[in-house]
Amino acid sequence: MFNILQKTFNTGIVTTAYPRTPVEVPANFRGRPSFDFEKWTDARAAAEVCPTAAIALHDSPDARKVTVDYGLCVFCGLCAEASSDQAVRITREFELAATDRGNLVLTAEYTLNADGTHRQLRKVHRGLRSIDAGVEDAGKAARMKIQQLLGRSLAIREVDAGSCNGCELEIIALNNPVYDIERFGIHFVASPRHADMLLATGPVTRNMELALLKTYRAMPEPKVVVAAGACGISGGIFGENYASLGGVDKVVPVDVYIPGCPPRPQALLHGILLAVGRLRERSFDKHVG
């Protein structure tokens, strides 16, 4: 008994102060790739190497549309290595959670040159898909209601709907003494009937579709759904195939999307707190008008 106490006292407090104070991430951490759209003259190499088609080109005879989808990105850094014009840079930003799937998508429009490069940025916009306004409002209303009803407490049911277990490792880390998610009054619960939030990872497999749906239905109203990781958002590298349905929103409505492969614990925390209205969504690109 004495040695247990002694070890505890010697160790002291290890819990981070995030998000009250910003987190010091290592210099080499690969966060959001940032695109200098004005400087970018050739997107082909980056699109070619991207393992998940997060960077995609849509060329017409004299125009090029480049889409960057952080919901597909696995943060491998190949795009920055492949782009010779220095227009792609890997940043250390990780607070990327979004309340709208479209907020994770940037589109830049260019004039296409005959040699395959491009010039003359016409415009950049954020958002691709128009989300049904009714669905969006319902999500917002649920978040407000959860905040009103439960104050600062939140119960989360986690469902692995087919992931590689990478996201689960980081979600489990939220319970360790360093991140200690219970300091926010947030805890993981065993039954969906006790839960306010469904935190799901993907890709949703054909074999887990029903289990995910049943878990969602078993949760009492009001409820919010958070999809974590590239695969949970979009199917990631697995995409859609005979065994994979793709992202969580193919099966249940999603309120918040947390990019990452996997999202680091602070990124998960940011997304969870965003989902219950305790943090604000960050706008992550100064080039977006």
Added chain:
Amino acid sequence: MMQAKFPPFSALRQKFGGKVRSLHAERENESYLLAADPDIRGISEYLRGEYNARLVTVFAEDRCAVEGVFFNYYVFEQKGNTEYLIVRAPVPVDDPQFPSLSADLPAANWQEREIQDWFGLTAIGHPNPRRVALHDNWPDVHPLRKDFPIDTVLPPFEGERHTYRPALGEGVFQIPVGPVHAGIIEPGHFSFAVAGEPILYLQLRMFYTHKGTEKLFEELPVHKGVFLAESISGDSSFSHGTAFCQAIEAAAAIEVPLRALIMRTILLELERIYNHVADIGAMAADVGFVVANAHASRLRELLVTLNEQLTGNRLLRGMVCAGGVRRGWDAAQLDTLAGTIDAFAKEFKDLIRLVHSSESTRDRLEHTGVLLPAKAKDLGIVGVAGRASGIDLDVRRDHPYAAYRRFSFRVPVYQAGDVWHRMLVRVEEVSESIGIIRSAIDHDLHEEFRVPVPPIPPDRCALSAVEGWRGEIIHWIRTGPGNRLERCKIKDPSLNNWPALVEAVQGNIIADFPVINKSFNLSYSGTDR
């Protein structure tokens, strides 16, 4: 021409005559024996009996369009021999069946049934030929056949997913658990039959996370395949990524620079210790010693932060590539590595002292979840679970890869086979890993860390093996045109080891199931792919 090391072809010819067609060494330590027909029972018995060979894995390949047959592959290894002998047995298209080995060799049970499901080849005489990989309500499809497009849209589910065997008797209850578990765990279904507290019988239903991974490898260019390999099993990203890259490098016949091999060795050992320390904590937590788990998870955090400093990702992703590694380390990173390992080594000793000082923890873990060595041998158990039950296998020593030939380390083996010894194996392996990392840092890490990979010629076959932290990982590839793969077989150690869990829980009280399960800590995603 390289010579196969075991057995001599003349001996095989003498014994089997025309049933063996040829034997050739594809490369050092990788030989192919072409059989004349799908019946390799005699060859298997001979290799196992005369050469004490072990069946490593069984898988199939659809070569109908090119060679007019399917092939079954049986990979064997022999104690003390670094070679893999791969028996390639043709299965005709018009008679798609092969004699099962499972009745004599339970280790082949799930893998033969996988061949039935993925390729539609029937394992004749299999003691339990039910579906294993495709759930029962899947239509009659065989996804790894070449005529099955990956984007096939299957009809919606109808009916029951699986009928479990009933457990009958007075006072016998069946307890269904999963696929969604109480904790933050991967999905799978466990059906327990209990009489009072003791477990009579456990039935497993896996493949809930099947996501078409092997098929997907056939669709991706090789450089993207690395990222898919890293997503086979999240906690083994670097091991699977390395296994995949090694297969590519073997097929491309390129030599990886020493610096990269040493860096891979360091990262493979970091993956081992971050997982082992987390498991040691989790086992303590499952018997109520939560303080030990708090320290263990703090130490794990120390290591995954180090991972991030070394590779940019906490799970070591985006670092390994065919031809070496993507980035070198500067002096500051090497200092951080050495310093963190020193700090970890000291703290790890404290953690183990804490665990050993708790009599009640030891009391709960000893004699719990026993897997007897004879059972482990029959079932073909590998890795940590095997070594705790007398199975003395370790790919790092038996088929050295990366830079393991340069380092000396001990492979701990116990006979007791209980949860306590599965923990002890981990404890000792962590100490060995620290030793390996420390000697690796002493090597000059300033040369080249990556060589370019030329376009890979089609139709090259290559086998690659890595001792992941759980055990033996096998990747086997056949290259296709345009730097793509025709086939990529993935064998995670979990696939071998699930049946061990069924054996180990029998007679234990159901309250001990979580800690027994944790002591194996198998990957669902690695199994289901």
